[in-house]
Amino acid sequence: MRRTPSTVLGRGQAPTEDDLHLPRPPGVIRRFWARHPLTTDIVIAVAALLLSFPAVAASSSVADGLSGWGVGIAIGLSVIACVGLVWRRRIPVRVFVLAMLPTLVVEVGFAAAVSGPASLIALYSIAVYRSVRACWTALGVAAGVLAVNALGYSLFDPARAGVYVNLAGSTIVGLLVAALIGVNIGNRRRYLDALIDRSRQLVIERDQQAQLASAAERTRIAREMHDIVSHSLTVVVALAEGAAATPDAQRAREVSRTVAATARDALTEMRVMLGVLRSDDGDADAPLGPLLDASLHDIVEAARGAGAPVTLTVSGQPTVPTAHRLAVLRIVQEGITNAMRHAPDATFIRATTDYTGEGIRITVENDGVRADDLDGDGGWGLTGLRERVANLGGTLAAGPSSPATWRLTAEIPPEGPHA
Template identity: 55%
Template sequence: MSDPRSSSSADISADEELRLPRPPGVIRRFWARHPRIADALIALICLLLSLGANATFPDTAEPMSVGEIVFLSVVIVGASVLLMWRRRRPEIVLAAAIVVELLLLAMTGSTGAPMLTVAVYSLAVYRSTRMCWIGLGTSVLLVAALACGLLPGGAITVQQAINAGLATAIPSLIGALIGINVGNRKRYLEAIIDRSRQLLVERDQQAQLAAAAERDRIAREMHDIVSHSLTVVVALSEGAAATDDRERAREASTAAAATARNALTEMRSMLGVLRDGASDSPLAPLQAADPAEIVTAARQAGFAASLSVRGRPPETPALRLAIGRIVQEAVTNAMRHAPTTRMIDVRIDYDAAPIVIEVINDGAPGSPSEGGFGLRGLAERASLLGGTLVSAPAGEGRWMLRAELPHGEPSAGEGEPPSSPLLSDAAPTHSRDSAGAATTSRGDDSHDPVPGPVPETPEDTP
């Protein structure tokens, strides 16, 4: 069972966060904090007024017997006790008040007990306006019907019947109008408070979503920086350790140190943006990765890498960054997952519509392994720019990664990738590390495992 103190403290903290105004006045705050005392006081007042005004001084010509007085007093006391539950069970309180009114009319010839007014008021405040009007109309009609029934027998006079109807209708109507006003205001404030709490929850959810998106962007950047740089450093270090040529070992060690320094510079740039907390600063390195430098680093690591470029690079920073990261991840996967590769062919066509980035390498092993976060990050980058990404076997032991990115940044709300000769909007694109497990990317950033081998994609030279 939950601790009521913890739930109460949670409600208090939520109310404090909402900055709700305190009820004005000491007396009003006292009644708000002690509702049972208020109900007991109202029940006592109704009991005294009902007994004093009706049971003690009846209007009938013949005085009541002791038994009738006791019976009527017991009913009035019971109905007054039920007023303690007027907040939770106002319908029962109204029924008891109507019974008291009818008994008073039949036994004393008069009505107007205050508990009916309190019952109608409670019905309007704690239930609804509609139920209040129904309760008011029912009580007035029942009293009027009983008064009309007592007139032919001479139990009451016409004047007494009129007085009984007015004594029932007027105070009950006043109580209904006041209750409707108070009840509508109470429900309106509850709706405002509930909406405010919903806004607080939505604000926290938006903050959590923003934090999750920020973590994803940080993880994507860290992976792109660290993974590629460490792969190049490892390859250069192994080459330096394997060769007997001191000059070549020295060049490999120098290249490894330069790669590590570049990685540190990019990490400092990214961490500096995070530390400054500038909301208008993009979470990206100061300079996009250059495909030519990536291919040069692969050559220095001992891989036969080539680069073919057609057209001029775009001016959009996000597009240039995405192209550099795609080439970087594809070359890194080839160096890491296909160590027997003899060629890494990088082709970029800036003049095509959309822009085509294609990286083909050989030496891909036949059995796929567990996939990582690299291609998932690339699929997210391509999806954010309205593009597509496919990574799959190309036949004859080769692996191909192909990305198509539209020129310029997509407009707000543009989530579907454009159609292309290779990829259709209706069909998912398959992504896989150079020897990794396949994933599915649809442009809505969904990545579902694809069991079994991925069908071979024919090579398409731009």
């Protein structure tokens, strides 16, 4: 039985032949045989039986010293061998042994007539449905048995030694022809099966790769959407609350204008990001988040405008690739946003970026962390940051550095996998 190949990326539903768009097998008869194997084997068994009876009758009429019961046994073995051909696809070796059984019972000439068609078809079936090695092994064993049978009868009847040798040789030649035909067809069959199996595997891998790519793209979109919307809305909420709380109308109008500017910047970022998604010639690995003219100072100033006590320290030369620059912006942005959301009473929010020859180190820490915020691994924002940093070959850690202080730390090598 041929094994079903496993896929590279995991188990998947094997595509049908219609999915592979395979051409139809040529010929009506071949298509019928392929769809009805049992019917085909029964027809072959009946044909082999009909071809065996004339040969058995002719050989029994000239066989010397062969009694009636011997002829009956030979005919019975011939019938059994032909009936066994019905199972030639499942157990071809056993069927061949059954077909060659008369060579151990009767003399070589009569045995060749009894097992002729059945043995040829059975040996052919070994080559097609089992393996080439099994076919040659079966042929070698059968040739050895026929040679021993011919030698034994030649010793008892030296006058007919040439007849026995010729009959054994002709039978071996017939088996050799059947083996060669079976090897040729069997190798072609296995080659085509391997091509079809490989095609099925490629179709499964293609579908899985498409699913993985779709999932990765959804993750990227969700990450960028969170970075844009979460930070902007946090600043807008803080500004709106401040505008509502102040009694100074002039100050409230200024805050409202800042709210509008922040919202417009967020909308602009969203439009640019959606434009990248709709572009057909864009790089699949290009960051979706637009850099625009944004900088760390813009992020800090927006947070300060919302009343957050944010300070920024930058050391080193900030000359890095685009993906690294966007990662630094998003990490600082997320750290400040989380501090504004979860530590509203913080007395300080310190953001530090250190550019060195060994990479980039970003730290955002704040005090005023509430006790219920000290547990858990963070929300989708930190998850997105970990994915972004991991894509650049870096690491990210977030957690309390003291009972009342929260620290976000990221380290990015100078040249990551996607730099």
